[in-house]
Amino acid sequence: MDYSKLADMLFPDVSMTPEDMEKRYPERNLPEGAKVTRIAPSPTGFFHFGGLFPATVAERLAHQSGGVFYLRIEDTDSKREVEGAAEFITKILGYYGLNFDEGVTADGDKGDYGPYTQSQRVDIYHVYAKQLVRDGRAYPVFSTDEELDELKALDKKAEIKSVDWENEAQARREAMLKRREFTMEQVEAELAAGHRFALFAAADGDPEKKIKITDLVKGTLEIPENDEDVVLLKSDGIPTYHFAHAIDDHLMRTTHVIRGEEWLPSLPKHVMLFRYLGFRLPKYMHIAQLMRLDENGNKKKLSKRDMGANLDDYRRMGYSVDAVNEYVMTLLNSNYEEWRMQNPDKSRLEFPFSIKKMSASGCLFDIEKLNDVSKNVISKMTAAQVYDGVTEFAKTEDPDFYETLRADRAYAESILSIGRGGAKPRKDFALWADVKPYMSFFYDKYFTRQDEMPAGKDAADIKSALEKFVETYDENDDQTAWFEKCKDIAEQIGYARETKLYKKEPEKYKGHVGDVAAFIRVAVTGRQNSPDLYEVIKILGKSKTTERIAGQIKLL
RNA sequence: GGCCCGUUGGUCAAGAGGUUAAGACACGGCCCUUUCACGGCUGUAACAGCAGUUCGAAUCUGCUACGGGUCACCA
Numbered sequence: 001m002d003y004s005k006l007a008d009m010l011f012p013d014v015s016m017t018p019e020d021m022e023k024r025y026p027e028r029n030l031p032e033g034a035k036v037t038r039i040a041p042s043p044t045g046f047f048h049f050g051g052l053f054p055a056t057v058a059e060r061l062a063h064q065s066g067g068v069f070y071l072r073i074e075d076t077d078s079k080r081e082v083e084g085a086a087e088f089i090t091k092i093l094g095y096y097g098l099n100f101d102e103g104v105t106a107d108g109d110k111g112d113y114g115p116y117t118q119s120q121r122v123d124i125y126h127v128y129a130k131q132l133v134r135d136g137r138a139y140p141v142f143s144t145d146e147e148l149d150e151l152k153a154l155d156k157k158a159e160i161k162s163v164d165w166e167n168e169a170q171a172r173r174e175a176m177l178k179r180r181e182f183t184m185e186q187v188e189a190e191l192a193a194g195h196r197f198a199l200f201a202a203a204d205g206d207p208e209k210k211i212k213i214t215d216l217v218k219g220t221l222e223i224p225e226n227d228e229d230v231v232l233l234k235s236d237g238i239p240t241y242h243f244a245h246a247i248d249d250h251l252m253r254t255t256h257v258i259r260g261e262e263w264l265p266s267l268p269k270h271v272m273l274f275r276y277l278g279f280r281l282p283k284y285m286h287i288a289q290l291m292r293l294d295e296n297g298n299k300k301k302l303s304k305r306d307m308g309a310n311l312d313d314y315r316r317m318g319y320s321v322d323a324v325n326e327y328v329m330t331l332l333n334s335n336y337e338e339w340r341m342q343n344p345d346k347s348r349l350e351f352p353f354s355i356k357k358m359s360a361s362g363c364l365f366d367i368e369k370l371n372d373v374s375k376n377v378i379s380k381m382t383a384a385q386v387y388d389g390v391t392e393f394a395k396t397e398d399p400d401f402y403e404t405l406r407a408d409r410a411y412a413e414s415i416l417s418i419g420r421g422g423a424k425p426r427k428d429f430a431l432w433a434d435v436k437p438y439m440s441f442f443y444d445k446y447f448t449r450q451d452e453m454p455a456g457k458d459a460a461d462i463k464s465a466l467e468k469f470v471e472t473y474d475e476n477d478d479q480t481a482w483f484e485k486c487k488d489i490a491e492q493i494g495y496a497r498e499t500k501l502y503k504k505e506p507e508k509y510k511g512h513v514g515d516v517a518a519f520i521r522v523a524v525t526g527r528q529n530s531p532d533l534y535e536v537i538k539i540l541g542k543s544k545t546t547e548r549i550a551g552q553i554k555l556l
Numbered sequence: 557g558g559c560c561c562g563u564u565g566g567u568c569a570a571g572a573g574g575u576u577a578a579g580a581c582a583c584g585g586c587c588c589u590u591u592c593a594c595g596g597c598u599g600u601a602a603c604a605g606c607a608g609u610u611c612g613a614a615u616c617u618g619c620u621a622c623g624g625g626u627c628a629c630c631a
Binding site (some may be wrong): 040077080143164165166168172218223224228232233234235238240241262264266288298300331337338371372379423427438486487512513515517521522527530533534 | 557558559560561562563567568569570579580581582589590591592593594595623624625626627628629630631
């Protein structure tokens with residue numbers, strides 16, 4: 001068969017050659033060892049939490065080596081595309097600090113290797129499609145519109161489950177071989193009839209033979225050669241992932257392809273395609289999937305519908321960007337936590353990220369661990385940083401609290417300063433959403449008496465203690481002087497000055513100074529638990545404290 | 557079912573022939589403490605199984621089991 005003629009018939013409008021492409025997208029001029037990586041999402045309007053893992057690896061590897069990290073939008077499936085999804089993606093990547101050097105931005109493409117949206121690269125794909133036909137490595141398969149509709153209607157997932165594997169494999173093989181047989185006249189007739197074609201690559205592999213390929217995280221893989229004809233172009237002329245991957249990652253000069261391990265089974269196809277196209281194979285890194293536990297206690301891939309699968313949920317739940325990134329790093333590099341302990345104040349960007357420290361196996365998402373990491377992250381922030389974080393969160397998730405915080409920033413920050421900044425800071429918050437319940441009693445509009453006075457105490461004693469407290473309270477007292485007064489009050493109502501004294505001889509006293517503190521705490525905060533009472537009262541101020549205590553006394 | 561990947565405490569994991577098999581989270585106990593939140597000390601808990609190589613195996617090899625992924629004109 002005259003493949004050159006076939007190529008011209010199939011792609012009459014393609015005049016450029018692969019050589020032209022090489023000239024248009026030359027090798028990058030980068031220092032030795034610089035890595036070029038990418039993140040290549042589909043614009044579905046949904047960013048998977050698990051997507052943060054390969055994205056983080058790609059970003060770190062590129063920027064740590066003085067290379068390039070770019071964003072490519074893989075919109076080859078128009079059925080799944082969602083309006084505005086590309087903007088959403090750039091926004092959320094920016095939110096999580098994954099800053100790319102090239103790619104699709106709100107102001108158009110940035111970089112010399114574009115377009116960075118696959119639907120705008122159709123001409124480029126067709127250059128190589130034509131070349132493969134000319135080489136006798138690709139062939140057309142014609143379909144009528146009806147047949148296409150049938151294909152589209154197939155529920156592939158449901159079909160796979162009920163398949164008779166042995167017969168199916170045989171039938172597929174026969175169908176494949178049959179598709180490869182056609183004459184030039186048939187092609188001419190189909191084209192004349194206006195039928196559309198999909199372009200297939202003719203596989204030349206022998207599945208009995210294995211090829212060895214090194215994956216940077218999995219190690220040396222032995223995979224069978226590909227013997228399955230791969231769809232290159234769909235009937236609408238748009239490439240499949242496989243074809244676009246080979247061409248784009250070559251022309252954009254990607255050095256490291258970092259993606260989820262669900263791609264591992266199609267690696268033989270990609271290896272074949274790179275060979276057919278005469279491209280050098282990039283280095284591959286297949287990252288294990290993030291798992292969840294199903295109702296039977298088995299690990300399952302964290303899929304779109306699962307709780308916590310949507311990255312944007314974490315912002316809505318009130319996790320800080322730093323906490324999420326920190327957690328991701330602990331899972332990506334096994335020595336990250338150790339490094340963090342030794343370098344508590346450094347940016348995670350200073351961590352020497354290493355491919356060797358990545359795990360080959362998939363891990364279970366652990367929200368307890370995320371919470372712990374998050375508490376540590378927030379405990380190291382200043383009051384101002386916490387204020388900013390919680391305010392930003394409340395802006396969309398709790399407008400009323402947002403207004404409250406904004407009304408008096410200094411007041412809010414003084415509350416958030418309690419127990420912050422020292423060597424052993426408080427760790428009250430895993431989420432921004434935890435802040436409001438923690439500090440709500442400082443605001444009259446949120447204040448409620450949610451806890452009772454300690455059980456078994458005489459109301460008259462409580463009342464007496466509270467009255468004495470109001471009488472003796474002096475805003476100028478330091479913490480020691482303040483607590484001495486509490487001890488005095490304890491003594492006056494027949495309670496022990498020290499908790500230890502009471503524990504030694506409980507029969508001698510009605511209670512101890514801790515009880516007195518509890519009376520005051522409940523009266524002032526409405527709770528049995530609160531941050532340091534001395535600080536709380538100081539921030540609340542004398543008049544409000546007095547008012548709260550008066551309110552309590554009425555209830556006794 | 558074929559192919560591929562994986563398997564050290566409940567979870568994340570260190571470990572690369574000789575270790576009392578780290579550490580973190582979670583859980584329990586004790587201490588500190590005016591409550592809470594911290595902090596300190598401490599405890600429970602693991603090499604999937606079976607063969608083989610070796611003086612010696614969590615580490616090497618093979619098989620089995622289990623778990624996961626994938627088998628679209630989706631990505």
